[in-house]
Structures are given as C-alpha cells and as structure tokens.
Amino acid sequence: MSGSKSSDASFAHAASVPPAVAAEHPLGLTIHTLPEAGGAMDAAQRTRHGRWKMLAVMLICAAPVIASYFTYYVIRPEGRKNYGELIEPQRPMPALPTTALDGSPGTLPDLKGQWLLVSVAGSQCDADCQKHLYLQRQLRESVGREKDRVDWVWLVTDGQTPPAALAPALQQAQVRRVDGAALAQWLAPAPGHALPDHIYVVDPQGHWMMRFPAPMDVAGAAKAKKDLERLLRASASWDEPGRPGKP
Numbered sequence: 001m002s003g004s005k006s007s008d009a010s011f012a013h014a015a016s017v018p019p020a021v022a023a024e025h026p027l028g029l030t031i032h033t034l035p036e037a038g039g040a041m042d043a044a045q046r047t048r049h050g051r052w053k054m055l056a057v058m059l060i061c062a063a064p065v066i067a068s069y070f071t072y073y074v075i076r077p078e079g080r081k082n083y084g085e086l087i088e089p090q091r092p093m094p095a096l097p098t099t100a101l102d103g104s105p106g107t108l109p110d111l112k113g114q115w116l117l118v119s120v121a122g123s124q125c126d127a128d129c130q131k132h133l134y135l136q137r138q139l140r141e142s143v144g145r146e147k148d149r150v151d152w153v154w155l156v157t158d159g160q161t162p163p164a165a166l167a168p169a170l171q172q173a174q175v176r177r178v179d180g181a182a183l184a185q186w187l188a189p190a191p192g193h194a195l196p197d198h199i200y201v202v203d204p205q206g207h208w209m210m211r212f213p214a215p216m217d218v219a220g221a222a223k224a225k226k227d228l229e230r231l232l233r234a235s236a237s238w239d240e241p242g243r244p245g246k247p
Contacts, residue, residue, distance in 0.1 A: 083223035084201060084210040085190070093206035094186050098176035101161070109206055111174060113243030114151040115231065116202040120180075120187065120195045123160035128215070132199055133169065135221045142225050146232045148241035149204075155183060157195075190214065199224070201231070204239050 096108040117136045121129035136152035143150060152173050156162065157180030162170070180195075187208060189195050197214035210231075212224050232239075 082210075082227055083220065084212045084227045087209050087211060090203075090207035090209045091186055093202065093208070094182070096178050096182050096186075098178050099159075100177075101170075101175050106176070108176070108178065111151065111153060111176075111202075112206040113204050115149055115204060115228070115235075115239070116174075116200075117150065117152045117228075118155060118187070118200040118202055119153070119198075120155045120157060120183065120200075122158050122196075123156050123162045123177075125154075125162055125166060129196065130166075132196075132216070133166075133173065135216055135218075135224075136199060137169075137172065139221060139225055139228060143229060143232060146229075149232060149239055150228070157183065201228070203231075204235070 093108055093112065098106045098108055098110070100106065117139055119129065119132040119136060121132070125133070133152075133154060136154075140147050140150045140152050154170070154173055154175045156175060156177045159177060162175070184195060187195060187200055189197055190211065190213070193214050199212045199216060200208060201210035201212070202208050210227065212227075213220065216224065
C-alpha cells in the first residue's frame with residue numbers, strides 16, 4: 001500500500017512540474033499537434049490555382065501563333081487555293097550541324113526566327129539551282145517592306161566550294177553546307193521528284209510547312225508570292241524582323 005501511495009504522490013508531483021522542468025525529465029513526452037484538415041485543403045487548392053494560372057499564361061503566349069495558323073489554314077475564303085503544298089503534319093527543324101562558306105560552324109536551328117525560302121543543291125549549282133536562287137531572291141524582294149522577315153537559304157549538300165562566279169549573287173543569301181542524307185530525313189520532294197527540284201518554306205519557329213511545285217518558273221513564282229504574302233499577313237501579330245537576340 002505504501003508503494004501505491006508513493007507512486008501516486010510521484011505522479012502528482014510530476015504533473016505539477018512546470019513544462020520547462022518536465023522537458024529535462026528523462027521520461028518526458030512531447031505531444032506534436034497535427035495540422036488542421038482545413039489548412040491542408042487550402043494548400044492543395046492554392047496548388048491547383050497556381051497550375052491553372054501557369055497554363056493560362058502559356059496559352060496567352062501561344063495564342064498569337066495559334067490564331068495566325070488558324071486564320072491561314074482554317075478560315076479561308078471559298079475557292080481560294082494555295083499554290084504551294086501544305087505539309088501536314090509540319091516537320092520541326094532538326095539540329096543538324098552546318099558549315100558556312102567562310103568555314104564557321106553552326107547548326108540548322110541557327111536559321112530560326114525568320115521565314116525561310118529554302119533551296120537544296122550540290123555546290124556546283126547547275127542551271128536549275130541558279131534559277132531557284134534567282135527566284136528566291138526575287139520572291140524576297142517582291143514582298144517589299146516585309147522582306148526583312150524573310151531569308152533565302154541555299155543548303156549545299158556536299159563539302160565543296162561553290163563557283164566564284166556565284167559569290168556576288170549570294171551576298172544576301174544564307175548559305176550553309178549540310179549533310180544531304182541527314183537533310184533528306186527532314187525535307188522531302190513530291191513523288192517523282194528529287195530534293196533539289198523544289199523551293200521549300202520554313203516558318204520562324206523552324207517548321208517545314210510548305211513546298212512549292214516543281215519546276216518553278218516566273219509564272220509560278222508570281223503564285224508563290226501570293227502564298228508568301230498571306231503567310232506574312234497571318235503571322236504579323238507575333239513575327240518580327242530579325243532573329244531574337246541578333247541585330
């Protein structure tokens with residue numbers, strides 16, 4: 001009985017010890033309070049709201065691009081027909097290594113940020129190649145003040161140097177050497193044609209999206225100009241002259 005009374009007295013004493021003293025007791029217990037259910041629900045709700053806001057911002061940023069393509073591809077007057085063949089689905093530009101005529105290295109995506117009129121040929125550039133280069137330059141000049149949003153590009157599919165006689169005509173062109181076999185995994189000719197037979201259109205985001213019919217003559221170039229003008233109008237809200245971060 002005396003042991004029981006002693007135990008009760010010890011328990012009563014422990015219960016009366018202030019918290020600061022009880023914390024030093026070797027058998028002291030600490031009780032942690034659990035978070036309230038309402039607080040956890042509020043945190044989850046804030047997370048959901050944050051994700052929705054992020055999605056909304058992304059959609060707002062992409063809206064001009066989506067609207068321009070919707071205008072060009074979907075909302076078209078009846079009876080209007082493109083001269084160029086639309087590529088569906090569009091093919092994103094691969095990160096192929098390139099070499100400029102001065103020997104400086106780069107990659108194909110370095111050309112992004114402009115509308116591109118692209119021709120493909122070997123370095124010796126036969127008569128058809130030279131005609132394409134001429135028509136590319138004329139197409140760019142024909143859009144007037146919008147020409148600063150367009151580059152004309154010659155992709156050379158071998159490692160040789162083009163004839164010196166072509167140098168004056170190429171001063172405003174973007175000329176890059178690129179592996180022809182790798183390039184053929186991105187661009188493709190129409191059935192019955194070869195890769196150098198066409199002029200290809202690539203948008204500022206690097207998507208191959210149109211191929212002009214082969215062979216192209218002056219009359220065909222006039223029709224191609226109308227396609228190019230429509231593309232420039234449709235993308236005017238989000239595409240600006242020059243490449244981002246470059247003068």
